[in-house]
Amino acid sequence: MSKAEESADVAASVAEQPFIGQRLPRKEDRRFVIGKGRFTDDISVPGMLHAAFVRSPHAHARIRSIDTEAALKLPGVVAVITGRELAEFTSPFVCQQEGAAPMEMDALPVDKARFAGDPVACVVAVDRYVAEDGVDLVEVDWDALPPVLDMHHASDPGVPLVDEKIPSNLHTRETHRYGDIDGAFARADRVVKAEFRSQRLTHVPIETRSVVATWDEGREELTYYGAAQTAHILRTTLADRLGLSENQVRVVSPDVGGGFGLKLPLFREEFTVAAMAMRLKRPIKWVEDRLENLTASNHARDDAVSVEVAVLNDGTVLGVRANLWADFGAYAFYPPSYIINVIGWLLLGAYKIDNYEYTVNVAITNKCPAGTLRAPMAIVTWASDGMMHRVAEELGLDPFELRRKNMLSLDDQPYQSAPGYPYEALTLREGFDETLAKFDIDAFRREQADAAEKGRLIGVGIASVVEPTTYGSAWYKASGDDGSGHEAATVKLEPTGAINVTAGIVGTGQGYETSLAQVVADALGSSPANVDVRLGDTYIAPYGMGSRGSRGAAAGHGVAYLAAMDLREKVLGIGAHLLQRPAESLKIVNDEVVTRSDVGVSVPVREIARIAYNDPTSLPDGMLPGLEAHRTYDPPFMTFSNATHLCQVEVDAETGGVTIVKYRVHEDAGTLINPMIVDGQVHGGVSMGIGQVLLEETRYDEQGMNVSATLADYLMPTMDTVPMIEVEHLETPNPNTPQGIKGMAEGPVQGAVASVALAVQDAVARSGGRLEQLPFTPSRLLGVLRASRSG
Structure with missing residues (x-):
């Protein structure tokens, strides 16, 4: 076929x-x-405290000392903690990248602030107002340093190191070659150059970052409420860095007012709140204000693309050389070259070009850290189509005809x-x-x-x-990342015939409660109104890779469909046993198992569910009670x-x-x-x-x-x-x-x-x-x- x-x-x-x-x-x-x-800020727990953060007024400065005495004397302030104190009972986050120096990030900086807005201490108080007043009373003795702000000159002689554990502010420089790139340029009638530069952006979701963390001393369990696009990955990170086992950590992502990639990583503020909730054995809430959101939440897309295109006079593109730059800011939540490499992989866009070379350059600077923002490779289509327009301009050809020729x-x-x-x-x-x-x-x-x-x-x-x-696990392996692309889902048909679904993806406004219900309802011959979808709670959802990129449909809905089809097979097997018909002659329509040919021969799914749970001796020989299917799915490369x-x-x-x-x-x-x-x-x-x-x-x-x-x-x-x-x-x-x-x-x-x-x-x-x-x-x-x- x-x-x-x-x-x-x-x-x-x-x-x-x-x-x-x-x-x-x-x-x-x-x-x-x-x-x-019900969003994170709607959650209130008896005895809840509130956190606020002391932030650096400098882009680059050593911390000589932090005096918290005056803040601790303020009525209503319960605790003040610094990075040095946090480091005594938490582990740092270490970002590994194959072939490059690891980047380490403490919960809060110990010796040096690396960007204006860097959180250096946390004040916990009876309400947010007192906490903010306490922030004003914390005295930090700073030794200001020259800031590093230009990615193209970050590694020039005499420029100070942003991260002194890394030998250069140019964290990554690597070149990738495919095909006969030198031959392509040698055969070219002309080489055309083009430049594309994207500005630095941030996310600005309606709901800013927020967290409520509680510690159950009796059960020794941490519950973390917060907008989390990857709830299970966040749970693993919390457990690792707090010295807990994963069955001591529950992550609950309630309704989310926009994620856009911002709510993927475990930020230092949220981690600090969780650590302090354990330390104080009190619930603590922190909600980011808009100033913090614009200055201290991940930025993105500060990229530059330079291309040289080898072409024939008829507009045939023989090869492309590209030089890519990214300003990654002060810290790394992801391997620094990850996003700029995605731009490199996709730069040829819609065009048939066999010979290609690109070089990535990733600089560390004294700016807010960079991360993912919906379409982190947003510049790539402008660059791929734009370079074709530049070629057409140089050759005096119609740009749309030239693009079509190579498409x-x-x-x-x-x-x-x-x-x-x-x-x-x-x-x-x-x-x-x-x-x-x-x-x-x-x-x-x-x-x-x-x-x-x-x-x-x-x-x-x-x-x-x-x-x-959708990125499969094979892609992660090939790209040198130890991540996984799999997804998981569980579908249950309850004794009343109601259907419950949970999965590893997390809803952040995409409409998953509706679309997952549509997929599962079709597989089980029911109605979406009969399907309840619960996401974002690691106590009930199977371990999955969450909602990132555009994987929710193919991976998240794909695995839910596969799980529902597994359950369908069991339902039809029971129906075949009860109706004395071959399973292949049956289908499920409007919550009834019916024959494909004999009108009036049917059994309600609810009756099948009753038998599966409450009358298992009536099941086919060897079939176990219950109606539940769990499935994992690893998409293609x-x-x-x-x-x-x-x-x-x-x-x-x-x-x-x-x-x-x-x-x-x-x-x-x-x-x-x-x-x-x-x-x-x-x-x-x-x-x-x-x-x-x-x-x-x-x-x-x-x-x-x-x-x-x-x-x-x-x-x-x-x-x-x-x-x-x-x-x-x-x-x-x-x-x-x-x-x-x-x-x-x-x-x-x-x-x-x-x-x-x-x-x-x-x-x-x-x-x-x-x-x-x-x-x-x-x-x-x-x-x-x-x-x-x-x-």
Whole structure:
């Protein structure tokens, strides 16, 4: 069977299911609408104390001493702890990276603060107000040091070390080569260069970081309530660093007001609160304020990409060399080269390019640590499509024709990219062609020329997105990471016929309570209304890798479907025994096991459940009581989805303002469980991408002070920024995943960053301007336009 036939076969099997593919309203929304959501800050425990943190006012400074005496005398202050004291009963976090020096991070700094906002002491008091007053009374004697702020010069002679246990501020420099890169450049008619620079961003979820930690002295158990995208991994980390066994730690992630990658790691503040709850044997709460969120929560995307493209005069791309830089900030929660390597792996994007070399450079600086932000590789589609536009400009060719010439189609797949990634069932050229068929580019170019004569600048950008969605364990092994890509789920059919589901993924606003119910209901011939989904509690959920990347659909829903199908097999086995029919002649419809041919021959699932639990002697010989299935699933090496984004803009030549006139998305995420939820993911991701291109930026001054520390300075997209977004779906199932699910969530950010940036570049190019640095703010646009006029 060909791969196309396999995809068609998967699509046909999905078509038989009544709920997969339906736009069902989200079950979880009711409790939010009526104000009954339960977030971490809603949790209150008798006797609860509150924490606040003393933070460094310097970007780089030694800690000579910390005097806590005055704070401890303040009525209501219960305890003050420093990094040196915490180190006596906790272990540091050590980030390992193959081939590079490990980076060690204490719960709180012992000797030196490495960025402005670095937490150096914790005050615990009867309420947050007293705790904050106590913070003001802690005296720190600082020895300020020169800050390291420029990643490109972080390792220059005479620059102080940010982490004195590491020999250089250039933590990582490594080169990866694929194919005959030297031969490709030797054969080229021309070498074209291009630059792409992304600014530093942060997450800004509505719900900031927060934790409530309790210690049960009788049972010697720690309970950690907090937004945790990877609850089990967080439990393991807590146990390791606090000297506990995992059965002494429970992590509960209640309703989450936005994760976006921020709520993946165990931050030092949350860990300190947990350690202090154990030490004081009292419950403690800490809720991050917005200033702390903007200055001390992980930042992201401070990346630069330089490319050299070897091309023939007809536009054929022979090879690419790339130089990638990342400013990782002061500490590491992840292997420092991880994210920039993802950009390297994906930089060839939608194009057939066999010869490739990239070098990654990761610098440590005196800025807030960097981490993952939804689509941490957001720059990659702008760079891959942007370099093709730069080639077309140099060769005097139409950029869309040049891109199409080098672009992958379904007929080219399965295809292995130069770095070894398997592309399958991706409709890259097909989606690109469909987008162009619905947008008359020739008519637009005429309109663009007419507008230019009248002093108006309009442009169009089309982005071809390749989105990695699910990383299997084989990928982690190949990339030198000891992580796992597996997921786990348990499905139970209770004696009343009700269905309960739990899994290792954690809901952070994606609608999992609805979409998981749809998948399981289809497998068990029930209704989503009969399926209850509970996530984010390590006492009941099986050990899984959580919600990160875009793995929730293919991995999390895939394993739930497999578990439900295992349970279905048992239900049908009991039904076959009771009805005296072969199991293969039966199916489950509307909570009844029925025959495929004999009308009226059936048995209710509830009766089967009653027998399974309360009358096991009536079960088939050798069958154990109960109706429960546990399943683990390790996805393929890597799965991908794809999309095409089109953005049309107008740039005001007098103010530098950008108006988005049209935005259209052709998304192919394989089998869609709930298209309405997918549309919501597209809308949210596009909005975030627009924010990166036009508005958002975390800036530091020469002393290393964050000067974007309020929402008046760190600008976010609003209703007047985000246009109407048209979404159309292509559904090309992946033949290698359960139900053909690919997943999606981060691709819309990639697509928006690329299409909006390309559209603005297209508009400005008409006046001779060139843009390489995000964000494209009015001041930056005006500067480029003025320079082009005077040049």
